[in-house]
Amino acid sequence: MKATAHRDGQEAGWLARAMGPLRGSLSRRLLVLTLLFVMLAEVLIFVPSVANFRLNWLEQRLAAAQIASLALEARPDNMVSPALREELLKNAQVYAVALHRGGARRLVLSEDMPPVVDTRFDLRSATAVELIMDAFDTVFTGDGRIILVTGEPRFGAGESIEIVFDETPLRHAMLRYSKNIFLLSLVISVITASLVYLVLHFVLVRPMRRLTSNMVGFRVNPEDARRVIAPSARADEIGVAERELALMQKEIRATLTQKAHLASLGAAVSKINHDLRNILASAQLISDRIGAIDDPAVQHLAPRLFASIDRAIDLCTKSLRFGRAEERTPQRRPVALAELAEEVAEAAWSETDPIRWVNDVPADLVVDADADQLFRILLNLARNAAQALTEDAGGAVRARHGGEIRLAAHRTADHVHIEISDNGPGLPPKAREHLFEAFSGSSRADGTGLGLAIAAELVRMHGGHIELVRSDASGTLFRICIPDDADTPHDCGQAERLAGQSA
Incomplete structure (x- = not known):
């Protein structure tokens, strides 16, 4: 159980490290994903291209062996001198050549002691998947393997042709080809990824970064009118998002301003109400004392005093400025x-x-x-x-x-x-x-x-x-x-x- 948990922890840690570049900013994710997808596309192209290179190489070798065998066709006895035979085999880069014609197999060219064949490949019935698997088998097998390849002779010269040769030159040619294809694919991937990244960066990422930066800044201080985004003239989805964001921010600012004004007004009304209550209580005490005076003139002026108090209340209400609850200096x-x-x-x-x-x-x-x-x-x-x-x-x-x-x-x-x-x-x-x-x-x-x-x-x-x-x-x-x-x-x-x- 502990070993399984430890192994699961190691796998989770490896996965977290592998996914690290994809957890950064949007620009980093875009660059990494573009490189990965372009490289994946190149790999999908690279594999069949290597298999096709091997097939062409083998067909060229079969054609060279068939041409070498034509020297025997010109001789009445189908025999050549040892020196000429060696030169023909050397030019064709094979150890032996055999033709199938008229239902019979005939050894055309061969060394005196040809090497033992390690494996065989038949190009006549090979499928695309088999050719790809054979190509990987050639690349990952060491040097020195002797193979026999069967193919169809050109121009209907027979049913089939077989050649025996050392696979090492083919393997080295495939490695050079793979290296060149890899370097070319890498250059194409970098150029393509850079172009795609730059286009997407200026078309999508930078506008999105502007949107996110504006939203963060607006959240910090929504009452600052400078934080409202200025929409661009774009007609795509980004332009729609900018215009909708600007409209939403203006509505939020208006709502916050209205609430702030209402809060200030409420505080102002509460303060004035409290102090006015005290002042009116004091005025009530004074009016009670005045009302206790048994004087007709005073009794006549008392209603006017109350009316003056009412006018004072009305004046305070009208003098109240909306949204200003601050005390004077x-x-x-x-x-x-x-x-x-x-x-x-x-x-x-x-x-x-x-x-x-x-x-x-x-x-x-x-x-x-x-x-x-x-x-x-x-x-x-x-x-x-x-x-x-x-x-x-x-x-x-x-x-x-x-x-x-x-x-x-x-x-x-x-x-x-x-x-x-x-x-x-x-x-x-x-x-x-x-x-x-x-x-x-x-x-x-x-x-x-x-x-x-x-x-x-x-x-x-x-x-x-x-x-x-x-x-x-x-x-x-x-x-x-x-x-x-x-x-x-x-x-x-x-x-x-x-x-x-x-x-």
């Missing part, structure tokens, strides 16, 4: 963080909410940031903290009068660190895994997770960093790091280390 300027924190507190909840807001920001702390975007960052974090203090995981409101949200900040080297914390129950592990990813980092069943995603994006646009410092049963703490300007050479971690070294 921050317009940085010095911002008094303590005052901005108070604005966030007023916008985040009313005084009746059971949550205490603690503003621990130094009054003189100034941060270099876009005031509107920083307001959105803090408002999103504050609302998330407020929801964690007033709602459970299912969104149900629960009274938590001991809830507290604290905003603190300090300067570290050329950075400002802002910390916003609460004493809520902490974030669940599922929310922490995708904390700053849209639609993945929400801790509520109906949440979208856009608040933290928007905050993280805006912080990154300032060149800063946002991180979750802790979130456990004692509460949650987020830290925001914003550099003084966009060209600050240190990141947040380096700023912390530098501050610790200076201290």
Whole structure:
């Protein structure tokens, strides 16, 4: 069993090595197969041509022996001198000649002691297959074999003629002929294969290589318009394939562009919806306070306020540009963080909410940031903290009068660190895994997770960093790091280390 398996493994390895050239590129396969097929055609021509060469050689030898025997026909007694007999046999390159005429066999010419015949060949009844087999027998048999060949004499001089001779000259002539035919076949094969290869290469292989290269390049970056193939003017199947490929690539690009636009539009709508919800909630709080004022003028203006809010929503919808979900570049300027924190507190909840807001920001702390975007960052974090203090995981409101949200900040080297914390129950592990990813980092069943995603994006646009410092049963703490300007050479971690070294 082991020996059989080993032998099968060797055969499989030999087959794999033999098939190696056919496993390369299309050009290599074409060249190898063209050479093989041309050589196969030459072999099919070579075998019968060698057999025909042997037959012609033997017929010429029979004709020469018949001519030599005519010298005896001219003599009345059919006898010649030994010297003339030897010369006739030498010219005919045979040892003996015999004619069959009138039903009798007559030895015409012969040496005194002809050699013993090793084998016989009859050309009169030999088929094509037998002639081919006899030709291979002559080539692969060694020198020195004596053969007797029987054939038909020319011009009806008898029933048959037999000659005995040494096969060595015939074998050498056949080897020379085979060598010449092989070299000629090799030259013809190389020329034919080269011409066929060049024609097929330029007509088929190179266009196919262009198609495959284009398809690979288009797969890498299908959104690049330069990757769409430029069809040629060919009217054959290659031209049809090029035109169909170009049409398919354009349709794919259009589909991808449409999907990208729709995805961007969806992200833009989600962001605007989230921020607009916060803004409208703040407007609702303000309108509630205004509505509580017992003043006819105020009561008269309240509907106009609501109409203005509706117009603002409509304006945001019309201002939305299709496929543009990017935030604008921050317009940085010095911002008094303590005052901005108070604005966030007023916008985040009313005084009746059971949550205490603690503003621990130094009054003189100034941060270099876009005031509107920083307001959105803090408002999103504050609302998330407020929801964690007033709602459970299912969104149900629960009274938590001991809830507290604290905003603190300090300067570290050329950075400002802002910390916003609460004493809520902490974030669940599922929310922490995708904390700053849209639609993945929400801790509520109906949440979208856009608040933290928007905050993280805006912080990154300032060149800063946002991180979750802790979130456990004692509460949650987020830290925001914003550099003084966009060209600050240190990141947040380096700023912390530098501050610790200076201290």
